Amino acid sequence: MTEPIVQLQNLSKTIRGKQLIQQLNIDLYPGQITGFLGPNGAGKTTTIRMMTGLMHPTEGKVIIDGLSLQEHYEEAISKVGVIVENPEMYKFMSGYKNLLHFARMHKNVTKERIQEVVKQVGLENRIHEKVATYSLGMRQRLGLAQALLHRPKFLILDEPTNGLDPAGIREFRMYLRKIAAEDNVSVFVSSHLLSEIELMCDRVAVIQNGKLIDIREIHNDSSSFYYVEAQPKEQVSAHLTQLDYKFEAENQGYVIELKKEDVPALTAGLVQAGMQLFAVQPHQKTLEDQFLEMTGGGQIAEANSK
Amino acid sequence: MLKLIQNEWMKLWHKKGTWAMVAMLILVILVPGGIMKYYEEKSSDEGSWQKVEQQAIQNNKAMLAEEDLSEADKAYFKEQISISEYRLANDAPSQKDGSVASFMSFTSSMLTLVTLFTVITAASIVSSEFSTGTIKMLLTRPMSRAKVLTSKLLTTFIFGLFLVAVNVVVSAIVGLVLFGVGSGVELEVVNGQVAEKAVWSDLAYHYLLSGGDFVMSTLFAFLIGSVFRSSSLAIGLTMFLSFTGGMIIMFLSRYDIVKYIWLTHSDLTQYEHGGSSMIADVTMPFSLTVLAIYAILFLIISYTSFMKRDVTA
Secondary structure, three states: OOOOOEEEEEEEEEEOOEEEEEEEEEEEOOOOEEEEEOOOOOOHHHHHHHHOOOOOOOEEEEEEOOEEOOOOHHHHHOOEEEEOOOOOOOOOOEHHHHHHHHHOOOOOOOHHHHHHHHHHOOOOOOOOOEHHHOOHHHHHHHHHHHHHOOOOOEEEEEOOOOOOOHHHHHHHHHHHHHHHHHHOOEEEEEOOOHHHHHHHOOEEEEEEOOEEEEEEEOOOOOOOEEEEEEEOHHHHHHHHHHOOOOEEEEOOEEEEEOOHHHHHHHHHHHHHOOOEEEEEEEEOOOHHHHHHHHHOOOOOOHHHHO | OHHHHHHHHHHHHOOHHHHHHHHHHHHHHHHHHHHHHHHHHHOOOOOOHHHHHHHHHHHHHHHHHOOOOOHHHHHHHHHHHHHHHHHHHHOOOOOOOOOHHHHHHHHHHHHHHHHHHHHHHHHHHHHHHHHHOOHHHHHOOOOOHHHHHHHHHHHHHHHHHHHHHHHHHHHHHHHHHHHOOOOOOOEEEEOOEEEEOOHHHHHHHHHHHHHHHHHHHHHHHHHHHHHHOOHHHHHHHHHHHHHHHHHHHHHHOOOHHHHHOHHHHHOHHHHHHHOOOOOOOOOHHHHHHHHHHHHHHHHHHHHHHHHHOOOOO
C-alpha cells in the first residue's frame, strides 16, 4: 500500500467540557475517494474544520503529506483544496474576481490556470457576472473551481452536491473520479446522501458521537447474501437454524448469509422437505442498510444533546 | 503580503458603501464652498481697509478702558491693537475675502468625517468576512492568520490616509478655484512681536494632531470588530465613546485614574496653539506614551483573539 497523504492521529476536540471528537485515527490515500458519514451532530463538520485549520484540535494531530498542520500551517494547507459547507463567495464581485482573489493567496497560480479551471467546471459564459446573480448550482461549481486552482493533492469537500441538479451531481461525480484517477488526488467527501457516497467513493468512514465506528472499502464486500422466499415460514426458519445459517426475516422471506456454491444445496433441501419455494435471488445490502445498522438508526448524537 | 493588501483593496472598492463615503466626503467640501462663495459675492464693499482697521483700533481701545477686565482679556485687546497698528504702518491689509488657506483650515474640520468613515471600514473589514461566511474561504489558504489580519489592518489605514488625501486635494482645488490664493496677510503676536502667521505649517500641524483620534478610534473599532465579529457593535461603541468621552473624563477627573485612560489623550488637538490638557500635569509626551501603550494593547487583543479563534461561521 502507498503512503497515506493525510493522517489524523488521535484527533480530539473538547468544547466546554463536551467531547465532540474522541481519538479519531483515519488515514487517507492518494487516488482514493473516501466518504465521510455520520448522523447529524456526529462531528463530521468539526472534524473537517480541524483538518482545514479552521478549528484547533484539543489533542492529536493532522498530518498532510508528512507535515503537521498545526506546526507547518502554510506549507501543509497549500496542498489542500477545501469546500466547507456552502461555498460562500464575495457576492459583490464577479466569479472571475473571486477566483483571482483566491489565486493571489497561492503561489504559482497563473491567469491561464484560472481560465483552465473555469473551463473545467463549465462556467465560461457567466464567469464575469456578479456572484450574486448565480444559482446555487453555479456557486457550487465556482466553489469547486476555487478549490482546484492550486492543484491540491488533497481535496476536502463538505456536502459538495448540495444544490446541484441530477445532471450536475453526475458530472461532479465523474469529475472527482477523474482527478482522483488521473492526478492521484486524495478526496475526502462528507455527505448525507448515502446513495451519492455509494456511487462516488471507494471507501467510507463512519463516525458517531465523535468516534470512528467503522472504515471500510465499499465495493468488495466479502460476505454475500441471498433472499429466499418460501412457505410455510416457520418450517423455513427451523430448517435454516438446523443448518446453522445466519439469517434474518425480510418482507415475505429471509435474507441469508450464504456462499454462491451453497445455493443449489439449500434450495434442494427446502424442496425435498416439502416447502413451496417462490424466489431465490442475490441480495445486495445497500450502504443505507449498512449505515443504519452501524449507527443504530437516526438518533442524534447523545453527547451533544446533554 | 502585498497581494493580500491588493485583495482587500479590491474587495473594498467593490462595495458601494466605499464609493458613497468618498462621494460624501467630496460633497461636504463642495457644498459649503459654494455657499461661502455665494455669500461673499453678495456682501458689499465697506470702504477702504485702512478705515476698517482704524475703527477696530478705536473699538479695542474703548474695550480696554472698561473696568473689571481680566489679564487675559487685556492681553488679547492689546494684541489686537498692535496687529492693527502694524497693518497700517506696513501696508499689510488683512485677509478680507476667503483664500485657499482659510478654506482649507475650515475643511480640516471634515477630518471627523474621515475618522468616522475609517472607523466604519475598520469595524466591518473583519466582521463582514464572518457574517458572510467567506472567512472559511479566506483562512483555508497558505497564508497565516496573522498575515491575513495584518493585511486588513494595513488596508484600513491606507484607506484612511486615502480619505485624508481626498480631503486635502479636493479642498485645495475647490479653494483655489473659488477663492484663489487670496490677497492679504495673516498676522499674530508671538512673544510681544507682531509676525506673519505660518498658516500652512499650522494647518499641517493640525492634520498631524488630528491623527491621534483617527488612529485610536480606528484601532478600537478594529478591535471590537474582530473580537465580537459585529460591525454594528464596533461602530456603535466607538461612536458612543467619542461622543461621551468628554463626559466620562469630566466625571472621572477627580480621580488619578483619568490620566491613564486613552480617551483623555486621544484628542491631541488640545495641545494646538500652545494649549494644554484639561487634566493637570498632563503633557503631550505623556499623552503620546499612554496612547502608544493602548494602541499596542488593542492590537495584542485583536491578534490573539483572531489567531486563537475556532471558526464556526
